[in-house]
Amino acid sequence: MTGYTHRGRASARIVAAGSVGLLAAGALTACGASSGVGGTSDADGAADRTLTVYAAASLTSTFEQIAEDFEAAHDGVDVKLSFAGSSDLVAQIQQGAPADVLASADTANMDKIVADDLQAGTPTDFASNALMIAVPPGHPADVASLADLADDDVRLVVCAPEVPCGAATERVEEAAGLTFAPVSEEQSVTDVLNKVITGEADAGLVYVTDVRGAGDKVEGIELPESDSAVNVYPIVALEQSPEPELAQEFVDAVLDQDGQRxxxxxxxxxx
Structure with missing residues (x-):
C-alpha cells in the first residue's frame, strides 16, 4: 500500500453511552445518574471518558491545539496525547498498548497497522511535510546547503532510518548523491531539533513545521532536494478502541476545516 484516500466525515456528534458510569459504586447507580451528550452525567457522579491518541512527534503542537478544541466541544472527554517516532508508536500498538487513534508521519508505518488488521476502517491522509535544515542562529558552522552536511567538520544529527524523518533523510541523501556521517541518529524529529537548539549539533534535518515552531531558536535552510522526500501523514481510529465512535470523531476533527486550518x-x- 502506498497511500490512502480521503473518506466521508461523520455528520453528527455522538451521544455518550449510558454504560460509561456502570463501573461506579452501587450507590451511584441507585441515584439514577444518566449520561448526556459528550459523556457528562448529573451532579451525583461523573461519566468522563478518556481518548488516547498516538501521534508522530512532529504533530505535537498541532494535535495539542486540536485536542484542546475537541475537549471544549465534548463535555467530559479527556484527550490523552502520546507523541513519539511513528515506528515506536506502531510497535507499542502492536504489543497491545491502549490507544484509540493513530496519526503516523508516513504511510509505511501505517501499513504495518493495516497488515496486522489493527485499524477500524481505512486510514486517511490528512497532511504532508517536507525536510529542512535546522541550524543554530547565526550559522556558526557555516552550513548553507545540503552539500555542507557531508563535511566531516559539521556535527550533523538526523533521525534514525526507521523513523519517517530518517527515511526521508535517506531519500534526500540518495537524490543528492551525498553521503552523511551523522554524529547521532535520533528516534524522533523533536530530539533532532532539541540537539540543534541546545548546541549539541551544528545542523539537523527536520521538518519545515519543526523549524517554524521553534521560532528564533533555530534558523531554517530550504532544500530543493526535499521534493524527493515528502512525507504524507495518515490517521485512523484503531480496532481496539473501547470508544470507537468517539475515536472516529477525533479523526474527523483532524480532517475538518478547523483541524486543517x-x-x-x-x-x-x-x-
Whole structure:
C-alpha cells in the first residue's frame, strides 16, 4: 500500500453511552445518574471518558491545539496525547498498548497497522511535510546547503532510518548523491531539533513545521532536494478502541476545516 484516500466525515456528534458510569459504586447507580451528550452525567457522579491518541512527534503542537478544541466541544472527554517516532508508536500498538487513534508521519508505518488488521476502517491522509535544515542562529558552522552536511567538520544529527524523518533523510541523501556521517541518529524529529537548539549539533534535518515552531531558536535552510522526500501523514481510529465512535470523531476533527486550518498554520501542506 502506498497511500490512502480521503473518506466521508461523520455528520453528527455522538451521544455518550449510558454504560460509561456502570463501573461506579452501587450507590451511584441507585441515584439514577444518566449520561448526556459528550459523556457528562448529573451532579451525583461523573461519566468522563478518556481518548488516547498516538501521534508522530512532529504533530505535537498541532494535535495539542486540536485536542484542546475537541475537549471544549465534548463535555467530559479527556484527550490523552502520546507523541513519539511513528515506528515506536506502531510497535507499542502492536504489543497491545491502549490507544484509540493513530496519526503516523508516513504511510509505511501505517501499513504495518493495516497488515496486522489493527485499524477500524481505512486510514486517511490528512497532511504532508517536507525536510529542512535546522541550524543554530547565526550559522556558526557555516552550513548553507545540503552539500555542507557531508563535511566531516559539521556535527550533523538526523533521525534514525526507521523513523519517517530518517527515511526521508535517506531519500534526500540518495537524490543528492551525498553521503552523511551523522554524529547521532535520533528516534524522533523533536530530539533532532532539541540537539540543534541546545548546541549539541551544528545542523539537523527536520521538518519545515519543526523549524517554524521553534521560532528564533533555530534558523531554517530550504532544500530543493526535499521534493524527493515528502512525507504524507495518515490517521485512523484503531480496532481496539473501547470508544470507537468517539475515536472516529477525533479523526474527523483532524480532517475538518478547523483541524486543517491548525495544520496549515503550522506549515503542514495538503496530502
Amino acid at each position: 491548525v495544520l496549515s498554520d503550522a506549515g503542514f501542506a495538503a496530502p
